[in-house]
Amino acid sequence: MQNLNLPLIQKVGGFTVENLSNVSCFRFAIPTAVRFSKRKFAISSSIWDGKSSRNINVSVRSQYLTPEEQQYQQQKFPSHSSNFHSQPEKMPPRVYVGYTIYKGKAALTVEPRPPEFTPLDSGAFKLSKEGFVMLQFAPASGVRQYDWSRKQVFSLSVTEIGNVLSLGARDSFEFFHDPYKGKSDEGKVRKVLKVEPLPDGHGHFFNLSVQNKLINSDESIYIPITKAEFAVLVSSFNFIVPYLLGWHTFASSTKPEDPTRTNRSGAELEWNR
Structure with a gap:
């Protein structure tokens, strides 16, 4: 009509x-x-x-x-x-955030990096690479001045972030990275991140050592992180981990009437027993 x-x-x-x-x-x-x-x-x-x-x-x-x-x-x-x-494919503009700690001899900036997804033939998307957190260490060049052109970077994976989250007041850990692992220049760049408790137990030292044989450099940058600053890092990491895993995209795309929810594997059906 x-x-x-x-x-x-x-x-x-x-x-x-x-x-x-x-x-x-x-x-x-x-x-x-x-x-x-x-x-x-x-x-x-x-x-x-x-x-x-x-x-x-x-x-x-x-x-x-x-x-x-x-x-x-x-x-x-x-x-x-x-x-x-x-x-x-049109996505909102990317937003950059971070948390920076300034000390007398160095500065540390912590920034998250998003996960990556691969499109499937069905029109869905699959997580292809987890997100991570980038640590950037810059040495001081003067009073309240820092030389970011000499910065050294270290990427924390989701599992390594878990180590930071579970760190106690007297605990320490050490991570080793080789950016060229599996490539022709493997072993020529060595990065070691050490986190150790401060002598008074109210914080931790973050120490990044980078040995680069490609340019014949060997540099070590350390910065003390107070208990309050470390608490901010822990709170930020707790918040961002699900996003680094891509779980927020799954939650936003799942609806009660989604037909894919009825297509369950045998392992999932055990909860219906």
């Missing part, structure tokens, strides 16, 4: 009437003639009040748009929902 949009506000019997001053509950309109045009039609009606009749004219305009008009409106007023579905 075609929806009709009547240009006037007052309506009688489903039609808009130009003048209803003489129409009451005892009067009714009877259409007597209809004249169609391309986009509208006119109706000649008679109002009967039980004694006499009176002719009135009713103009009705259709809401239907021709294909040419629909195409023009879609070009002039594009739909946000259609753009979203036709361009799923």
